Amino acid sequence: MKQRKIFDIHTHILPGVDDGSDSMRTTMKMLKMAYRQGARAVIATPHGSASRVSPSQCRDLLEMIQEKSQKELPKLKLYLGEEVFYSRESVQHLNRGKLITMADTSYVLTEFPYTISYRDLYSAVRELVWARYRPILAHIERYSCLRDSDCTEELSECGAYLQINFSSIGGSCLNSTVRWSRRQLMAGRIHFLGSDMHNLKSRRPEFVKAIEWMERHLEEDYLGEILWKNAKKMVRDEQV
Ligand SMILES: [Fe+2]
Numbered sequence: 001m002k003q004r005k006i007f008d009i010h011t012h013i014l015p016g017v018d019d020g021s022d023s024m025r026t027t028m029k030m031l032k033m034a035y036r037q038g039a040r041a042v043i044a045t046p047h048g049s050a051s052r053v054s055p056s057q058c059r060d061l062l063e064m065i066q067e068k069s070q071k072e073l074p075k076l077k078l079y080l081g082e083e084v085f086y087s088r089e090s091v092q093h094l095n096r097g098k099l100i101t102m103a104d105t106s107y108v109l110t111e112f113p114y115t116i117s118y119r120d121l122y123s124a125v126r127e128l129v130w131a132r133y134r135p136i137l138a139h140i141e142r143y144s145c146l147r148d149s150d151c152t153e154e155l156s157e158c159g160a161y162l163q164i165n166f167s168s169i170g171g172s173c174l175n176s177t178v179r180w181s182r183r184q185l186m187a188g189r190i191h192f193l194g195s196d197m198h199n200l201k202s203r204r205p206e207f208v209k210a211i212e213w214m215e216r217h218l219e220e221d222y223l224g225e226i227l228w229k230n231a232k233k234m235v236r237d238e239q240v
Contacts, residue, residue, distance in 0.1 A: 004223075006207055007041040007231035008034060009102070010083065010109060010138060010163060010194025014061045018047040020198040027065055030197055031073060034205035041077040041231065045109050045194075048082045048099050055100050058082075079103040079235055083138055084110050086124050091131045102136070105237035107161070111138040118145040122158065129159035136161040136192060136234075141168045141181045152189045161240060163192040170209030185214065188222055191230050191240055 011034075012020020013027045021027040034042065044062055053061070062080045069076050081102035084090055093099045094108065101108050108128060112121060121143065128135040137155070140146055140162050146155075152162060168181040184190050197205040214223050230240045 003038045004211060005040045005228050006034075006038045006193075006211075007228045008039050008195050008197075008205070009043045009081075009136070009192050009231050009234070010045050010165070010196050011042055011205075012046060012083075012196070012198045013042065013044045013065065014046045014058060017053050017058065017061065020046065022199070024064070024068070026200060028068060028072065029200055030205060031065075031069060031076065033200070034195065034197065034207075035073050035076055037205065037207045038211075039195075039205065039207070040075055041079070041228075041235075043079045043081045043102060043109075043231075043235075045081045045083045045102075048084050055082075055097065058100060081107075081109055084108055086110050086112050091127060091133070094133060095131070101133070103235040105134075105234060106132060107134045107136055107234050107237070109138050109163070110135045112143065114142050114144065116143060116145060118149055118151055121145060122151075122155065125155055125158050125160045134159065134161060136163050138163055138194070139165050139168070139196060140184075141165070141177050147176075147180055152184060153187075156189065156191075161191040162189060163194055164190055165196045166193055166205075166207050166210040167196070167203075169193075169213055170206065170211075182213070182217070185218060185226075190226055192234070193226050 015021045015024050015027050082100035084099050141164050164181050171178040195205040233240050
C-alpha cells in the first residue's frame with residue numbers, strides 16, 4: 001500500500017498550553033509518529049477556552065516547533081489555528097484577534113457542548129457565516145443532535161464545514177460512532193479530517209486503520225480531497 005500524504009487539521013501539539021502535549025519533547029515525538037504515517041502538514045489547534053497563553057505566545061511556540069522540526073522533519077509544514085469553544089462572544093473575539101483562525105484565514109475550527117441542540121448549533125453557524133467566517137465544526141460525530149437527526153447536509157448548505165476524527169473511522173464497526181462516521185463519509189458529507197492528537201498514549205496520532213477503511217470504501221478523488229486537497233485550499237483561504 002502506498003503511503004498517502006495527510007493534512008491533519010486538528011491537533012493539540014503546542015506544549016503546555018492546554019490538555020494536549022506536556023512538553024516540547026512530547027510534541028516532537030507526536031509529530032514524528034504522525035510523520036511516519038504520512039502527515040506532511042499539521043495545524044496546531046489549542047483549546048482557546050483552556051489556553052493559558054495569548055495568541056502571540058501561541059505563535060512564538062509554533063515558531064519554536066517549526067525551528068526544531070525543520071531539522072528533523074524537513075518535509076513537514078506547520079500552521080497555527082485554534083479550537084474555539086463557541087460562545088456568544090466568539091465573533092467579537094475573532095474580530096478583535098483574541099481568537100486565532102485557521103492559518104490566519106476566514107476558517108474557524110469551532111466546537112460546542114456535546115449536548116447542544118440542533119437549533120443552537122444551526123444559529124451559531126449562521127452567526128459565524130454572517131460575520132464572514134467559515135466555521136469548521138470539530139469532530140461532528142460527538143454531537144447527539146446530529147447523530148439523532150440527519151441534518152449534516154443542511155448545516156453544510158448553511159455554510160458549515162464538517163470535520164471528523166481519524167479515530168472515529170478506523171475503530172470497530174460494532175461502535176455506533178464509527179458506523180455513523182463511516183455513513184457520513186460514504187455520503188460524501190465530510191470536508192476535513194483530524195487526529196485531534198493530545199499525547200503519545202490514549203490520544204496519539206493514528207491514521208493507518210482509518211485510511212485502510214477509506215481506501216476500500218471511498219472514491220479515490222474524494223479521499224484525496226479530504227486527506228489533503230481541501231485543507232490546502234483552506235490554508236490559502238479559498239472556498240472548499
Ligand atoms: Fe480538539
